[in-house]
Amino acid sequence: MAVYSMTGYAHAQRGAAAGPETAAAPARLGLEIRSVNGRFLDFSLRLSEELRTHEPALRELVQSRLKRGKVELRAFVESSAAGSVAEPSPRLLQRLGALQDGIQAWLPEARALSVADVLRLASGEQGAGQDWGPALQTLATQALDELMNARQREGERLVAMLLDRIAQLRQLARQAGPLVPQLVEQQRQRFLERWQEAMALAEGATPPQTAQERALTEATAYAIRIDVAEELTRLASHLDEIERLLKKGGEVGKRLDFLIQELHREANTLGSKSAMLELTRISVDMKVLIEQMREQVQNLE
Numbered sequence: 001m002a003v004y005s006m007t008g009y010a011h012a013q014r015g016a017a018a019g020p021e022t023a024a025a026p027a028r029l030g031l032e033i034r035s036v037n038g039r040f041l042d043f044s045l046r047l048s049e050e051l052r053t054h055e056p057a058l059r060e061l062v063q064s065r066l067k068r069g070k071v072e073l074r075a076f077v078e079s080s081a082a083g084s085v086a087e088p089s090p091r092l093l094q095r096l097g098a099l100q101d102g103i104q105a106w107l108p109e110a111r112a113l114s115v116a117d118v119l120r121l122a123s124g125e126q127g128a129g130q131d132w133g134p135a136l137q138t139l140a141t142q143a144l145d146e147l148m149n150a151r152q153r154e155g156e157r158l159v160a161m162l163l164d165r166i167a168q169l170r171q172l173a174r175q176a177g178p179l180v181p182q183l184v185e186q187q188r189q190r191f192l193e194r195w196q197e198a199m200a201l202a203e204g205a206t207p208p209q210t211a212q213e214r215a216l217t218e219a220t221a222y223a224i225r226i227d228v229a230e231e232l233t234r235l236a237s238h239l240d241e242i243e244r245l246l247k248k249g250g251e252v253g254k255r256l257d258f259l260i261q262e263l264h265r266e267a268n269t270l271g272s273k274s275a276m277l278e279l280t281r282i283s284v285d286m287k288v289l290i291e292q293m294r295e296q297v298q299n300l301e
Helices: 051-066 090-106 114-126 134-174 181-200 206-226 229-248 253-273 277-297
Strands: 007-015 025-035 041-046 067-080
Touching: 007 134, 025 134, 041 051, 051 067, 051 134, 067 134, 090 114, 134 181, 134 229, 134 277, 229 253, 253 277
Parallel strands: 041 067
Antiparallel strands: 007 025, 025 067
């Protein structure tokens, strides 16, 4: 199953599917749809007046195909002939004149219709005769197919990038693994030496055997606190799960976002517990890679 990005764009257009077209201004239907990342499906429509009655059908179609993202769909009707002007019919002019006279009889200060107003109303009258429903559904389906293809291509690119970052994180974890026992033993010995120095200054106030046992206990407890083996194990487990989800595909964005947070937590703990410069460097490199993954995972559906 494919992994889809939430980013994409598509457009489509066609002539009227039904109804007569005037020779002066043949009607043309256009539609474009764009989407960016979003936590949920945030869908908005921008339709010209002739198409507003088809809004419920468009919403149902889009919501059946898309699950997440901020999506904007714009559909419009326009003349395909450059510079063409819809010519008002005598009947329309007569109706507009009568309506204007009636309105001005009650509202003498009302503004008279301009030529632009009349041409706009004439254009709306011609578009009203078209049955745009079937053409609009066909065009929207075509645009959605193109959008899904674009989102799939972007999703494949993001998956490749994420898999590359997973490989780099595993390499860093392999570098950190051999350092863990070395770090624990190093810190244990250092703690024990300091304890012995302190006991020497105390001039035997505490029996040597008791002091040594206490030193070993304290050193062991401190070594446990700085041991990052558990963090490395959990990090490897999270990486395995992320890779499994990417290969499985589908709607994985929210689960991946949660796992990225867990990865970041383990890398932070690794850095805070580190008592060795090399482990600190590994922790920083891990956090850089995880942040790159987080930015891209937020684009996945």
